[in-house]
Amino acid sequence: MADLNGRRTSRGGERAQIMLVAAFVLAVTFIALAVMLNSVIYTENLATRGEDAHGSEAIAYRADMAAGTERLIEHVNENQTGESYDDHVANLTTSIAAMDNGTAPIVATGGTRTKVSVMSVTRGTRIGQFNTSRNFTDVGATTDWELANSIEGTRAFRINITDSSQLVEEDLISFLGGSLDPFTVRVDDGTDDWAVRIYEDDTTTDVIVDVEGGGECVAGSDPEIDLTAGTINGEPCGPLSFGDGVSTPYSLRYEQADQIQGNFSLVVDSTSFTSSHYSTDEDTPFADDGAIYAATIYVLHESADHVYATDAEAIPGENDA
């Protein structure tokens, strides 16, 4: 051990040892500090990371695939009219497989494996009329008629009024003191019923959508009314809550269907209807009972830190805004 008392006279080398030891101590301390600081940062980093193992990505993927399936269902229903239900299901299955093949490579770039396949398909009936200058009576011009019965669900029910002047004016309406009844859509389960009446303001060309016992919304002339989404021209209408208080199965009917002019379309979860109301011509009311009402898909989203497998229901037009 070096003599720390400094009695030696050789001034150059007397503290070499202590300097060396001190240098080592300093070096080790600095390294220790650096390691400690690093661990602090690392702990912070870990502590602030989400603990849900990228769950939001998987949930977003499920929603995106369900939305894609809804579009494919619409495609199959609208472009393959006249084909059988089995053909529709086969087409949908092929399209969903193609969607899976097209999507998987993109998601795989983020290190995630995905799979989409069809679990089950619900059969329904697509009803509509695409003649802008016709009223809503059936092919035999019956004004009060039933569109379908034994319905378990209705989606994408859109009425597009092309000439509001054909509607009954407010001051002529029976329940407002007049003598006429306006166009009415009625949902009835045998015990309870829900109805919406559509008529025109007596001073302006505004259209009034009046839910029986529920309140009304006012829109400009020639509105597009989405009964199942509860919107008029895309704007939410509070009282318009389709089939509120009615239990399934229910029937759906038009009353005073000669008091309105425009297009309508809807898809019902039922294949029970009177075929004499319809024709195959899309300019008059038509019904295609080979349509797809909804589909359930199996969705898998798997990466190094999570596996998410679930079923997702795709019902187009059920919750569109």
Next chain:
Amino acid sequence: MVNRGQAHTLEAVVAALLLLSSLVFALQITAVTPLSASTSNQHIENQQQASAAGILSIASQNGDLKRSVLYWNATGQRFHNGTINGYYTETMPTEFGRSLEEAFGDRGIAYNVYVTYTEPDGGVVRDEMIYRGEPSDNAVMASRTLVLTNESRLRTEELGLGPQIDSDNFYAPDIEDGGYHNTIRVEVVVWRI
């Protein structure tokens, strides 16, 4: 005394290190919470990623995302009023572009938006939609996927409905015979500048 100067200096340094080490030790034994001070900017990254994911969710829900993806000028082979390279360098004149600009534009945060799609041979292509430069190391990414069918229609400059998309008039080719067209993944990359 004079010749002890060096030893005293060392002693002082060692004492200082001892104090510092005690301080670091004291800090280490307290609980680490997400609000503990550190040089890490993880909070900011998390925040930015959540904002980007939120904007994408809203746009996906109300259709803005679809409108923006289809906001394509078929004759010019670029997004409407985009630069010669096809993309935007500032913002995009759709609701989605405005949401991004409102959320990040005036807060010193830059963002890129990419569209990724599949080629018929299975290859994956990534194109820029909004490009503001090379992202930094601290960039974060949020994405949504959008399935296009053959019924999807291009949007005009005024966001009206244009012709239906096909392999010729749209950047993403039709990769299948049936109703399915392609899947577009919209990626928003966000970083602080």
